[in-house]
Amino acid sequence: xxxxxxxxxxxxxxxxxxxxxxxxxxxxxxxxxxxxxxxxxxxxxxxxxxxxxxxxxxxxxxxxxxxxxxxxxxxxxxxxxxxxxxxxxxxxxxxxxxxxxxxxxxxxxxxxxxxxxxxxxxxxxxxxxxxxxxxxxxxxxxxxxxxxxxxxxxxxxxxxxxxxxxxxxxxxxxxxxxxxxxxxxxxxxxxxxxxxxxxxxxxxxxxxxxxxxxxxxxxxxxxxxxx
Amino acid sequence: xxxxxxxxxxxxxxxxxxxxxxxxxxxxxxxxxxxxxxxxxxxxxxxxxxxxxxxxxxxxxxxxxxxxxxxxxxxxxxxxxxxxxxxxxxxxxxxxxxxxxxxxxxxxxxxxxxxxxxxxxxxxxxxxxxxxxxxxxxxxxxxxxxxxxxxxxxxxxxxxxxxxxxxxxxxxxxxxxxxxxxxxxxxxxxxxxxxxxxxxxxxxxxxxxxxxxxxxxxxxxxxxxxxxxxxxxxxxxxxxxxxxxxxxxxxxxxxxxxxxxxxxxxxxxxxxxxxxxxxxxxxxxxxxxxxxxxxxxxxxxxxxxxxxxxxxxxxxxxxxxxxx
Numbered sequence: 273x274x275x276x277x278x279x280x281x282x283x284x285x286x287x288x289x290x291x292x293x294x295x296x297x298x299x300x301x302x303x304x305x306x307x308x309x310x311x312x313x314x315x316x317x318x319x320x321x322x323x324x325x326x327x328x329x330x331x332x333x334x335x336x337x338x339x340x341x342x343x344x345x346x347x348x349x350x351x352x353x354x355x356x357x358x359x360x361x362x363x364x365x366x367x368x369x370x371x372x373x374x375x376x377x378x379x380x381x382x383x384x385x386x387x388x389x390x391x392x393x394x395x396x397x398x399x400x401x402x403x404x405x406x407x408x409x410x411x412x413x414x415x416x417x418x419x420x421x422x423x424x425x426x427x428x429x430x431x432x433x434x435x436x437x438x439x440x441x442x443x444x445x446x447x448x449x450x451x452x453x454x455x456x457x458x459x460x461x462x463x464x465x466x467x468x469x470x471x472x473x474x475x476x477x478x479x480x481x482x483x484x485x486x487x488x489x490x491x492x493x494x495x496x497x498x499x
Numbered sequence: 500x501x502x503x504x505x506x507x508x509x510x511x512x513x514x515x516x517x518x519x520x521x522x523x524x525x526x527x528x529x530x531x532x533x534x535x536x537x538x539x540x541x542x543x544x545x546x547x548x549x550x551x552x553x554x555x556x557x558x559x560x561x562x563x564x565x566x567x568x569x570x571x572x573x574x575x576x577x578x579x580x581x582x583x584x585x586x587x588x589x590x591x592x593x594x595x596x597x598x599x600x601x602x603x604x605x606x607x608x609x610x611x612x613x614x615x616x617x618x619x620x621x622x623x624x625x626x627x628x629x630x631x632x633x634x635x636x637x638x639x640x641x642x643x644x645x646x647x648x649x650x651x652x653x654x655x656x657x658x659x660x661x662x663x664x665x666x667x668x669x670x671x672x673x674x675x676x677x678x679x680x681x682x683x684x685x686x687x688x689x690x691x692x693x694x695x696x697x698x699x700x701x702x703x704x705x706x707x708x709x710x711x712x713x714x715x716x717x718x719x720x721x722x723x724x725x726x727x728x729x730x731x732x733x734x735x736x737x738x739x740x741x742x743x744x745x746x747x748x749x750x751x752x753x754x755x756x757x758x759x760x761x762x763x764x765x766x767x768x769x770x771x772x773x774x775x776x777x778x779x780x781x782x783x784x785x786x787x788x789x790x791x792x793x794x795x796x797x798x799x800x801x802x803x804x805x806x807x808x809x810x811x812x813x814x815x816x817x818x819x820x821x822x823x
Contacts, residue, residue, distance in 0.1 A: 273594070274564075274595070277591060277594060277595055280591060281580060281581065281591075284580075284581040284582050284583070285581050287583075288581075288621075344581070353545065353578075354578055354579065354580040354581070354592070355580055355591060355592065355595040356564070356567070356595075357543065357544070357545055357567060357572065358567065358568065358592050358593075358595035358596045359564050359565070359567045359568025359569075359570075359595055359596050359597060360564060360595035361564045362564070498562065
């Protein structure tokens, strides 16, 4: 029951004006970068556009924005307070609250990434369908991972500033390939896209670490919001 | 029988709350600068205390959804669950409480707020939001505890609010209201408590009395000081006759000057006692400040000792009449 109420809480907040505009803005940015990369040179354009403009910038920023909105720009505790105060279970509310932004983020990352592949490869490219399929599952994993991690991080800091700390750490530390990049999604997503791996991890290991760290962060957030 | 217990509970400017509340009506009166809102937050389980503990029926409300389901609260900074309409918002709140969300429409109609039903919660001003939240709180028929901040400052008719509070009190709930208005406190009735310098305490038992009325004294000149003193002992607002230095003079201690004067005059009129003069008695400022500091320190030490030993201790009150 509380999970459903939590999901309804997030949906009501995501329904407010601006969500569609943010998605269009993010998609426009990704496509703009894709066009620039294609103009720069077709060879490797898809990889550069995906790991740079799409999964490097637009997806994490859009996920951050989605989770901020679902949390009402507050902390996780404040986000579920309107119903938790009446007796709904806080942890179940948080689980429900995390679902809509995670699904929207996954859909956005998968579809926008696919659009980038189509734009950079061209419809006549023989590897188009294979790359689109790969991009779809990487997008789903990335969107879910970022959204869940941001929800978990929202339990920390005043007004959920843990989200911003995570975003900053992901941009700064996740860009490398040393052990400092291990906890953050960016390096593992880059690995899945065929870029430099973190600590020479295989793609399967990167996927497991990506989802594992995100679920771990969500679990920490759940535990913190219980009290 | 429900019971709410606060032991040295602190949250922000609320330094220490020591209360043992049995079913009944309580009014916490304090100035606007005192953390009345924090007291409601910590008692209702909205926030866990930063120190001390809060128990409602033996459970920590901030960690127990089942207990929070039995608490109806009205906060200073109310917010409604986001939704397309107030009715939908209330429906979600009722569902969280484990009640039928279909009650929302009737609940608004009962409170006289039907005109807000189809509006978006985000479009309401704070007074309207508090009114809807108050209607929701008052409609909680299974609430063991109602913790309400300024319940008479809303769009709801005061008579309706007082009637509902009477109903909840009569069915055995703990009803605690906080206010900075002595006029509202008088209307709300019940046992009075005072929050001063971030501290509030009851001296135990089920009839806590105002503890910080040391300086709220009124000098009354009447033709029968003895009879008036006897009547004051039975006053429901906790007046104390401090004794008379003459047969026609009486000093009365009460929770607030206007409340005290109002009650004294009402009692005198009711029993045909003539009053020739009423005046506030004000101590010298330096003595007043010293006494307040002494009382605050005494209350703080008593709270610390109670928290440490688990034994209720009385605060050290300043010597009465020392400034006269």
